[in-house]
Amino acid sequence: MKKFLALAMALSMTATLLAGCGGSSSAPAASSGAAASTPAASGSAASGTTFEKQTWKFACSATENTCWADMGRDFGQMVSDATGGAVTVQVYAADQLTAGNQSEGIQAVIDGTTELSAHSNLIYSAFDQRLNVVSLPFLFDSFDDVDAKLDGDGGKAVGEVVESMGLHLLGIGENGFRHPTNSVRPIATLADMKGLKLRVAGSELLNAEYGKWGANWANANWSEVYTGLQTGTYDGQENPLPTADGASIAEVQKYVTYWTGVYDCIFFCMNGDLYNSLSPELQAIVDECGQKAAQNQRQLERQQDQEILKKWQDAGITVTELTPEAVDEFKAASASCYDEFADKLTPELIAAFTK
Numbered sequence: 001m002k003k004f005l006a007l008a009m010a011l012s013m014t015a016t017l018l019a020g021c022g023g024s025s026s027a028p029a030a031s032s033g034a035a036a037s038t039p040a041a042s043g044s045a046a047s048g049t050t051f052e053k054q055t056w057k058f059a060c061s062a063t064e065n066t067c068w069a070d071m072g073r074d075f076g077q078m079v080s081d082a083t084g085g086a087v088t089v090q091v092y093a094a095d096q097l098t099a100g101n102q103s104e105g106i107q108a109v110i111d112g113t114t115e116l117s118a119h120s121n122l123i124y125s126a127f128d129q130r131l132n133v134v135s136l137p138f139l140f141d142s143f144d145d146v147d148a149k150l151d152g153d154g155g156k157a158v159g160e161v162v163e164s165m166g167l168h169l170l171g172i173g174e175n176g177f178r179h180p181t182n183s184v185r186p187i188a189t190l191a192d193m194k195g196l197k198l199r200v201a202g203s204e205l206l207n208a209e210y211g212k213w214g215a216n217w218a219n220a221n222w223s224e225v226y227t228g229l230q231t232g233t234y235d236g237q238e239n240p241l242p243t244a245d246g247a248s249i250a251e252v253q254k255y256v257t258y259w260t261g262v263y264d265c266i267f268f269c270m271n272g273d274l275y276n277s278l279s280p281e282l283q284a285i286v287d288e289c290g291q292k293a294a295q296n297q298r299q300l301e302r303q304q305d306q307e308i309l310k311k312w313q314d315a316g317i318t319v320t321e322l323t324p325e326a327v328d329e330f331k332a333a334s335a336s337c338y339d340e341f342a343d344k345l346t347p348e349l350i351a352a353f354t355k
Contacts, residue, residue: 052086112273128164129344131161132205154352170294172294174266241304242301259330
């Protein structure tokens with residue numbers, strides 16, 4: 001716990017960097033059609049460059065009060081500032097443009113009906129299974145390891161996969177480590193996981209991982225999970241803490257295992273045709289602002305992760321961290337996933353994260 005609390009203190013010092021992430025909690029008025037462009041109206045940046053007026057829609061899976069939506073607002077503010085107000089970004093949280101359907105949210109940015117989006121690699125894996133590589137068991141052992149790999153060869157490799165779908169990757173944000181919770185017993189060893197009825201996100205890889213760890217896993221819509229936990233249909237679930245806390249999961253759970261077993265990232269993308277149509281000056285602006293917004297979101301996600309962990313502890317939730325011996329048990333039990341999914345994820349992509 002000490003290293004995570006130390007991280008929380010360090011992250012709190014980044015608040016001034018994240019000031020641009022805050023925004024209105026109300027959704028914007030819906031706009032129709034693709035990016036609105038008015039050649040007659042323009043904005044001038046501080047450099048004197050003039051840009052056409054444009055309005056871009058940003059969609060994300062998470063709700064309005066999350067740092068996913070903050071990333072869109074942060075990006076929009078930075079791009080607006082850099083273009084003298086010529087570019088406006090409207091944030092549509094909870095995939096409201098596609099009636100809450102996350103896969104359709106990705107399809108919309110591929111098609112260009114939405115200009116920008118943020119979705120997790122688990123949802124992207126429905127389009128290309130190789131993007132599941134980020135969620136291999138114990139692929140990362142710390143936040144520092146995450147940054148080194150996502151900002152290095154691993155991130156470059158998955159970025160090429162994303163861009164092969166007709167998208168332009170602006171940055172890689174963070175959904176976070178997925179921590180299992182339950183209402184039966186602490187999970188401190190591999191044996192403790194055995195037989196627990198856990199709701200697991202609908203991913204073939206996650207299903208395999210939790211099966212190898214002994215859980216009696218099931219897939220279900222997230223909107224059904226709270227009631228399922230309340231009625232005993234499920235003993236527990238697994239998610240990053242901000243996601244679980246946003247759904248008040250602590251009200252119906254007693255235990256959380258805080259670990260690095262499974263990780264999710266967020267791909268922050270722009271429609272590829274739109275990006276290619278922009279001037280080199282505007283491309284440079286969106287690339288720089290996209291990277292900054294994604295990095296800011298990662299730090300904010302981690303700060304919230306630590307704040308929620310403390311809040312849950314104060315509320316009486318038992319927090320368990322695995323001993324090195326227990327980590328080795330879980331790693332050994334799920335190590336075969338690397339070979340079993342090698343054909344789907346490709347050895348080259350796995351190597352980009354593990355070499």
